[in-house]
Amino acid sequence: MAGPLPPAQPPPGPRLGPPPTPRRWRRRPNPLRRPTDVLQAWIGLGLLLAVPAVAPVAGVAAADLAHRHYGDTARHQSLTRHETDATLTEDVPRHPEPGSDEAKLARYLAEVRFTTPDGRTAITRAEVPPGLSADSRVRIWTTAAGQVTEPPLTREQIRSRSMGWALLAAVGTALTGVAAHAAARHAVRRRNLAAWERAWAETAPRWTTPG
Numbered sequence: 001m002a003g004p005l006p007p008a009q010p011p012p013g014p015r016l017g018p019p020p021t022p023r024r025w026r027r028r029p030n031p032l033r034r035p036t037d038v039l040q041a042w043i044g045l046g047l048l049l050a051v052p053a054v055a056p057v058a059g060v061a062a063a064d065l066a067h068r069h070y071g072d073t074a075r076h077q078s079l080t081r082h083e084t085d086a087t088l089t090e091d092v093p094r095h096p097e098p099g100s101d102e103a104k105l106a107r108y109l110a111e112v113r114f115t116t117p118d119g120r121t122a123i124t125r126a127e128v129p130p131g132l133s134a135d136s137r138v139r140i141w142t143t144a145a146g147q148v149t150e151p152p153l154t155r156e157q158i159r160s161r162s163m164g165w166a167l168l169a170a171v172g173t174a175l176t177g178v179a180a181h182a183a184a185r186h187a188v189r190r191r192n193l194a195a196w197e198r199a200w201a202e203t204a205p206r207w208t209t210p211g
Contacts, residue, residue: 034195036188043184051177055170062169067162070153077152086114086140088132089123095130106130112138116146124148 089111095103107127116122126140126148141151153161 034192036192036195040185040188044181047177047181051174055173058173059166059170063162063166066165067158070158070161074153074158080144081141081149081152082117082144083139083141083151084114086112086126086138088128088134088136088138089113091134092128092130092132098131103130112140112148114140114142116142117144118146120146122146 092108092110095106097103106129108130109125110128110132111123112126112128113121113123124147126138128138128140132138141149143149
């Protein structure tokens with residue numbers, strides 16, 4: 001037969017104060033916490049605050065520098081490159097899907113003949129639309145030396161490349177922060193292991209020497 005029921009226990013008293021927050025926890029005394037643990041925590045917190053603040057600044061700076069660089073490049077290309085008429089010397093293959101959006105953007109290499117700025121007749125290969133027949137006229141870009149080249153950079157290309165450098169700068173900043181945190185952890189770990197070895201070298205003889 002079961003014994004008498006134990007008397008009811010009073011409810012637990014009210015909790016004294018709010019639960020410790022992570023910030024207050026860092027301040028609580030802990031004999032197992034080493035100075036290097038505190039240092040590593042502050043390094044991680046500093047990087048956590050610094051990376052989101054620095055990444056946008058780095059992205060904007062990179063975009064500005066890239067925009068200036070590509071803007072100067074485009075202006076130089078506009079002065080040194082010229083669009084001229086050229087004549088196809090061979091038929092250009094037709095696109096597998098004529099009339100499609102892909103066909104409108106496709107370009108095939110074909111042999112063309114054109115007159116250089118100094119009056120010479122040059123024959124070279126250039127990218128032309130598909131489906132053209134020999135003796136058709138096309139427009140190509142050439143340098144002052146008579147070499148076929150790409151057209152000058154457009155505003156859209158300058159903007160796209162600048163945004164690409166901005167993204168790379170922001171991602172690079174984040175990766176640098178991750179690498180810095182990993183390096184700090186590695187350095188702190190090596191320091192802790194060295195301190196542990198020194199402490200063990202002092203303690204081990206007292207434990208292993210027979211009394």
